[in-house]
Amino acid sequence: ETGVTQSPTHLIKTRGQQVTLRCSSQSGHNTVSWYQQALGQGPQFIFQYYREEENGRGNFPPRFSGLQFPNYSSELNVNALELDDSALYLCASSMKTGSFSTDTQYFGPGTRLTVL
Amino acid sequence: AQSVAQPEDQVNVAEGNPLTVKCTYSVSGNPYLFWYVQYPNRGLQFLLKYITGDNLVKGSYGFEAEFNKSQTSFHLKKPSALVSDSALYFCAVRDIMGDYGQNFVFGPGTRLSVLP
Numbered sequence: 001e002t003g004v005t006q007s008p009t010h011l012i013k014t015r016g017q018q019v020t021l022r023c024s025s026q027s028g029h030n031t032v033s034w035y036q037q038a039l040g041q042g043p044q045f046i047f048q049y050y051r052e053e054e055n056g057r058g059n060f061p062p063r064f065s066g067l068q069f070p071n072y073s074s075e076l077n078v079n080a081l082e083l084d085d086s087a088l089y090l091c092a093s094s095m096k097t098g099s100f101s102t103d104t105q106y107f108g109p110g111t112r113l114t115v116l
Numbered sequence: 117a118q119s120v121a122q123p124e125d126q127v128n129v130a131e132g133n134p135l136t137v138k139c140t141y142s143v144s145g146n147p148y149l150f151w152y153v154q155y156p157n158r159g160l161q162f163l164l165k166y167i168t169g170d171n172l173v174k175g176s177y178g179f180e181a182e183f184n185k186s187q188t189s190f191h192l193k194k195p196s197a198l199v200s201d202s203a204l205y206f207c208a209v210r211d212i213m214g215d216y217g218q219n220f221v222f223g224p225g226t227r228l229s230v231l232p
Contacts (some may be wrong), residue, residue: 004159033219042206042222043160056219090159092220104150105220107159 003027004093004108012114013081021076021111023091031055032074033105034066035090043090049074050096078113086115118143118211122223129197130231137192137226139207148210149190150220151181155203166190177201197230204228 003026013019025032031050035043045058049068063079072093078085089112092105119142129135141147148167152160164175171183181192192205204227208220 006159035220035222042208042224043220045211045219045221048219058219092160103218104162104165106162107152109157109159112157 004091004106006089006091006108006111008111009109010112010114012116014116015081015083017081017115018077018079019081019113021078021089021091021113023074023076023093023108025072025074025091025093026106029093029095029106030072031094031096031103032068032072033092033094034074034076035092036060036085037088037090037110038084039087046076081115083115086113088112118209118221120149120207120209120221120223122205122207122226124226125224126227126229128229128231131199132196135194135197135201135228135230137205137207137228139190139192139223141188141190141207141209143209147183147188147190149181149183150208150210151175151179151190151192152206152208152222153203154206154225160206163192199230199232202228202230 005024007022033048034046037043046060047057048055052068065077068074088110090110091108094103094105121140150165151163164173166173166183174180204225206225207223211221
């Protein structure tokens with residue numbers, strides 16, 4: 001098991017609501033990435049945080065936002081939930097040691113979000 | 117843009133037989149390739165990665181992968197399959213964002229079933 005934890009494990013929301021998902025990175029890691037995994041598909045990159053700043057973003061609308069805290073933990077916020085937001089949300093932590101470092105990403109167990 | 121393809125949705129193999137899960141890639145620049153495994157209702161577990169060096173990479177749980185530049189392939193292999201290897205396998209390639217960011221581009225996944 002990795003040292004990456006996520007909460008909650010499961011969540012049910014209704015369309016239009018807002019949700020916050022949380023991630024604690026593995027000890028010693030300074031970078032957190034978030035992915036969305038729809039049923040039957042591979043994970044899709046949402047964004048990455050490094051030193052409390054967004055470091056890159058995938059093809060997701062602005063209603064997907066995030067934060068990284070000084071202890072490197074992170075939150076993913078999704079506003080105005082849509083039915084298609086139902087998915088497993090994965091957090092991955094890594095240790096960035098320099099530009100373009102080939103750091104491995106270690107994943108948490110995920111949060112299963114269901115939007116009704 | 118970086119991409120990976122996993123041409124087989126499903127691979128079935130008998131326990132004790134060798135297994136291969138296929139992955140091909142398309143990248144600009146040097147390919148940095150990864151394999152992850154996902155068990156039901158779990159996050160992704162890192163198996164192995166190719167950065168540079170030997171074309172045969174050894175990883176966790178007896179898995180290995182062969183990097184073939186001329187065929188742009190990175191197939192996952194194991195000499196003797198176990199029933200417990202049954203899971204969803206993802207190939208991924210590193211993509212670079214901006215000055216410091218990197219994310220993983222995942223394939224669609226291959227479901228491996230090892231039959232007793």
